[in-house]
Amino acid sequence: MDIPLVDLKAQYAAIREEIDTAVHRVMERGEFILGSEVEAFEKEMAAYLGAKYAVGVASGTEALQLALLACGIGPGDEVVTTPFTFIATAEAITQCGATPVFVDIDRRTYNLNPQKLAELLQRKLSPQSPVPSHRKVGSIGDAGCLSFFPSKVLGAYGDGGMVMTNNREIAEKVKMLRNHGCREKYYHLLPGFNSRLDALQAAILRVKLRHVDDWIRLRQEKASCYAQLLEGVDGIELPYVGSGSEHVFNYYTIRVRALLRDKLREYLSSQGIATAIYYPLSLHLQEVYRSLGYQPGDFPESERAQEEVLSLPMYPEMSEEEIERIAKEIKNKIETRTESDW
């Protein structure tokens, strides 16, 4: 593709010296699992997001699972979450032995619909622990979870994740769970996991953390550039940013009427422009959750979103010319659409 969805090579080129220095520091020191680099990164992240504790783990998925376990979630529990997200959120619930309970999303924000959640909590009496999926997580709720998957706003050069919390007990428990359930080596208090953040990833993430605010600002600039060029284009809806909210634009996701969405995607691909669909099938309709008994039509907003969303290329190093080209091709396809495209 001439214009990729994300360009991690461009990012590395811009910070190569800092990254290489950090990586060499770790290799010279010879300490690769947890250790001082991970501790320093945990402190810096806690300060950055305004949480008391940050615990580095092996992935975002495991951050979710360990946080749920540390909160005492287990077999027999029901945990509410959104059907319109990556499978990891529901998977973490299932892997704790609990059952995911889905609640439809808000049409504009794609986040879990708070009103629908309130309605569900009134109907159901068993204890519920909602796991919303949202942006820039910090210190709200019992715990917040981050993924450092390479393509995320703050991405490692491999897998990584983190649990943020203000609750010391939860932090301590996640620390034990990530490291075979021990506080002291070879003395195991709980059945745990091998889910540690490694020092190389921590060192790389420490470098990137210094740039992340600039990158978010650049993403926001690219987003306004898209918005200016695509505002008012027939059949297209731009991302919504609520008043008092900020969007970090990990993705730049527009909505396109269903059939045209796939035709537009094909056309952009033929022009060398990559796009993606996050996500093409709502979680309640996935084969893995068939036994939960959900049906098509149960969550109309989530199901409509899966047919209409289209994520356009978005990364801090994109040029305005590239955005102009993408917008021009989108308009071009929409203006020349035929009856059968709708």
Ligand SMILES: *Cc1c(COP(=O)(O)O)cnc(C)c1O
């Ligand atoms: C990326 C992502 C995950 C998965 O994180 P990994 O680090 O890949 O395990 C889970 N939930 C959401 C919402 C994500 O965006």
